[in-house]
Amino acid sequence: MTMLLEVSGVSVTFDGFRAINNLSFNIGKAEMRAIIGPNGAGKTTFMDIVTGKTRPDEGKVLWGDKSISLIRMSEAQIARAGVGRKFQRPTVFEDQNVFDNLLLALKKNRSPFSVLTYKKSGEDVTKVEALATEIGLRDQLGRKSGELSHGQKQWLEIGMLLAQDPQLLLVDEPAAGMTHEEREHTTSLLVEAAKTRAVVVVEHDMEFVRRLNCKVTVLHEGSVLAEGSLDHVTANQQVIDVYLGR
Amino acid sequence: MRRESFFARNPSVVVFLLCLAAFTLVVSVMSEGAGAGLISTSFIKTLGKTLCLCLVAVAMDLVWGYTGILSLGHFAFFGLGGYMVGMWLMYQRTHDIVAASMANATIPPTEQEIVDAIGTQIFGVVGSSEFPPVWAFADSLVIQLALVVLIPGLLALVFGWLAFRSRVTGVYLSILTQAMTLALSLYLFQNDSGLRGNNGLSGLQNLPGVEASQAVVSIWFLWASALALGLGYLLAAWVVSGKFGSVIRGIRDDEARVRFLGYSVEGYKLFIFVLTAVIAGIAGALYYPQAGIINPAEVAPIASIYLAVWVAIGGRGRLYGAVIGAAFVSLVSTWFTGGQVPSVNLGFYRIDWVEWWQVILGLSFVLVTLFAPKGIGGLFDLLAGRIVPNRHGADYGPDKGSFQEAEGRE
Numbered sequence: 001m002t003m004l005l006e007v008s009g010v011s012v013t014f015d016g017f018r019a020i021n022n023l024s025f026n027i028g029k030a031e032m033r034a035i036i037g038p039n040g041a042g043k044t045t046f047m048d049i050v051t052g053k054t055r056p057d058e059g060k061v062l063w064g065d066k067s068i069s070l071i072r073m074s075e076a077q078i079a080r081a082g083v084g085r086k087f088q089r090p091t092v093f094e095d096q097n098v099f100d101n102l103l104l105a106l107k108k109n110r111s112p113f114s115v116l117t118y119k120k121s122g123e124d125v126t127k128v129e130a131l132a133t134e135i136g137l138r139d140q141l142g143r144k145s146g147e148l149s150h151g152q153k154q155w156l157e158i159g160m161l162l163a164q165d166p167q168l169l170l171v172d173e174p175a176a177g178m179t180h181e182e183r184e185h186t187t188s189l190l191v192e193a194a195k196t197r198a199v200v201v202v203e204h205d206m207e208f209v210r211r212l213n214c215k216v217t218v219l220h221e222g223s224v225l226a227e228g229s230l231d232h233v234t235a236n237q238q239v240i241d242v243y244l245g246r
Numbered sequence: 247m248r249r250e251s252f253f254a255r256n257p258s259v260v261v262f263l264l265c266l267a268a269f270t271l272v273v274s275v276m277s278e279g280a281g282a283g284l285i286s287t288s289f290i291k292t293l294g295k296t297l298c299l300c301l302v303a304v305a306m307d308l309v310w311g312y313t314g315i316l317s318l319g320h321f322a323f324f325g326l327g328g329y330m331v332g333m334w335l336m337y338q339r340t341h342d343i344v345a346a347s348m349a350n351a352t353i354p355p356t357e358q359e360i361v362d363a364i365g366t367q368i369f370g371v372v373g374s375s376e377f378p379p380v381w382a383f384a385d386s387l388v389i390q391l392a393l394v395v396l397i398p399g400l401l402a403l404v405f406g407w408l409a410f411r412s413r414v415t416g417v418y419l420s421i422l423t424q425a426m427t428l429a430l431s432l433y434l435f436q437n438d439s440g441l442r443g444n445n446g447l448s449g450l451q452n453l454p455g456v457e458a459s460q461a462v463v464s465i466w467f468l469w470a471s472a473l474a475l476g477l478g479y480l481l482a483a484w485v486v487s488g489k490f491g492s493v494i495r496g497i498r499d500d501e502a503r504v505r506f507l508g509y510s511v512e513g514y515k516l517f518i519f520v521l522t523a524v525i526a527g528i529a530g531a532l533y534y535p536q537a538g539i540i541n542p543a544e545v546a547p548i549a550s551i552y553l554a555v556w557v558a559i560g561g562r563g564r565l566y567g568a569v570i571g572a573a574f575v576s577l578v579s580t581w582f583t584g585g586q587v588p589s590v591n592l593g594f595y596r597i598d599w600v601e602w603w604q605v606i607l608g609l610s611f612v613l614v615t616l617f618a619p620k621g622i623g624g625l626f627d628l629l630a631g632r633i634v635p636n637r638h639g640a641d642y643g644p645d646k647g648s649f650q651e652a653e654g655r656e
Binding site: 094115116 | 485488489490492493495496499500502503505506507508509510511513514517
């Protein structure tokens with residue numbers, strides 16, 4: 001299977017602190033992956049590098065069939081290339097309603113002039129409604145997203161991610177602050193998404209990771225400590241020492 | 247989903263345009279130019295100028311209220327628009343006068359002699375008689391009118407490209423825009439800038455080749471300003487109403503998120519910055535022929551700060567708020583600084599409103615920011631019963647109270 005994303009030998013230093021140290025990471029085209037690790041292991045920095053927010057000091061980040069380097073591309077270009085990102089804190093446009101949030105994310109030409117002359121087509125409305133149904137916000141379309149509950153905002157953000165139709169979803173702690181039922185819904189959304197695209201989930205909650213039932217990568221001090229099934233990595237003595245034991 | 251027309255989705259635009267048309271009509275009928283003579287020509291000019299200020303306030307609201315870029319330099323574009331049209335007005339009028347006086351000479355003057363005489367007339371005040379290169383097209387109305395749009399647009403394009411590309415945001419951007427307008431003002435103050443230094447351009451109220459009296463000309467400019475404001479408002483409302491508006495409000499609220507959705511935030515900011523600069527330039531080009539004079543003090547940093555104050559007091563993030571703020575504050579300001587308000591004698595101190603008006607303005611800005619962040623425009627929410635939470639996204643509503651705005655201006 002060809003890889004969708006190949007990160008190899010990446011290092012990045014902030015003021016002398018090595019946040020990422022010779023990290024290598026691959027993910028295939030329709031794969032779910034969970035990344036776990038203690039605080040400061042470099043999980044968020046890893047996402048920053050892939051999405052273009054942070055430039056690595058060295059190493060390669062290659063994308064897709066043509067192995068395009070993502071390193072010189074801007075955040076917006078990378079997003080258009082097919083990388084979607086969900087932040088830890090739910091970031092939706094609170095001043096706008098659910099429909100507009102989803103429409104904004106819907107995969108379309110992003111240039112100012114084409115957006116200026118954009119006319120809402122019936123097809124787009126149908127797509128937005130289908131997405132809203134999938135994330136359970138069908139009845140909330142006209143509501144301002146700032147009024148939604150925490151869990152609903154998280155789903156809206158996942159919905160926006162899906163609307164972008166990315167090949168790779170980077171999801172940072174999707175289950176944080178959610179109730180039990182909300183977690184189950186979130187799990188099924190992500191599992192469904194991983195059938196057609198790559199999904200990388202950063203999560204602290206082991207129970208949630210277990211439910212995702214996927215390959216796990218453990219990060220520690222900016223590099224990969226262990227990789228494999230959850231049972232495999234949790235049996236690893238090093239992982240127990242640096243992460244689980246604490 | 248039901249497809250509705252632009253006006254059906256934005257009823258406030260219709261209300262605004264009707265108010266503007268009614269206002270213009272009423273003022274015209276009552277003017278000296280139309281014969282009724284209830285409103286003096288100088289006040290017609292004040293109202294016409296106010297409409298231009300409303301237009302630049304709409305531009306400011308687009309760039310600040312909707313996109314979240316607190317530009318404190320938009321009066322630079324306003325002033326440049328004024329200079330561009332002023333150059334033609336001054337050149338052509340001087341040309342007419344010089345040509346008329348020389349026509350009586352026994353030997354008819356050559357074209358070069360006329361041009362030299364114009365140069366002496368215009369630049370004598372700065373000790374020169376040569377036309378600087380910037381006046382190359384001053385004899386062509388068409389080119390100067392094109393420059394009204396092109397020069398502010400180009401300056402905004404270059405400045406915006408440099409600033410946005412470097413991801414300068416927030417207060418740093420505001421300071422940069424202040425520096426821009428300060429630099430422009432200082433440059434224009436120099437005699438060798440080619441635009442008559444601190445004298446500026448004057449006599450702009452006289453339209454070359456027009457025999458009509460100022461009373462009539464003032465009405466023309468009132469109409470032109472009202473038309474420009476109406477069109478500018480319509481354009482701005484169209485820009486902010488659709489998906490584009492959604493993107494720029496997204497940029498205002500969370501720039502990084504918009505970027506990760508794949509939108510080129512810098513491109514959008516640049517688009518809005520240039521568009522608003524062009525609108526400001528057009529507003530300035532209509533303003534200064536009514537004011538009669540433009541000098542570098544007009545683009546001083548404080549002017550752009552006032553613009554932000556108007557929009558804040560009127561209520562940013564809604565276009566009619568910007569219009570109301572600009573109209574209300576600038577008219578009240580005219581009233582206070584006109585010296586017609588009786589001073590208050592407290593016995594131990596005499597409150598002279600010309601000076602104290604600044605204090606009132608500053609104080610009301612602080613109070614509005616602290617206690618009524620929606621500004622005067624927020625009152626319409628109260629009237630329409632749409633107090634928090636308002637669930638309709640953009641702050642457009644069937645603003646029944648909009649008639650107050652025309653009252654406020656009259």
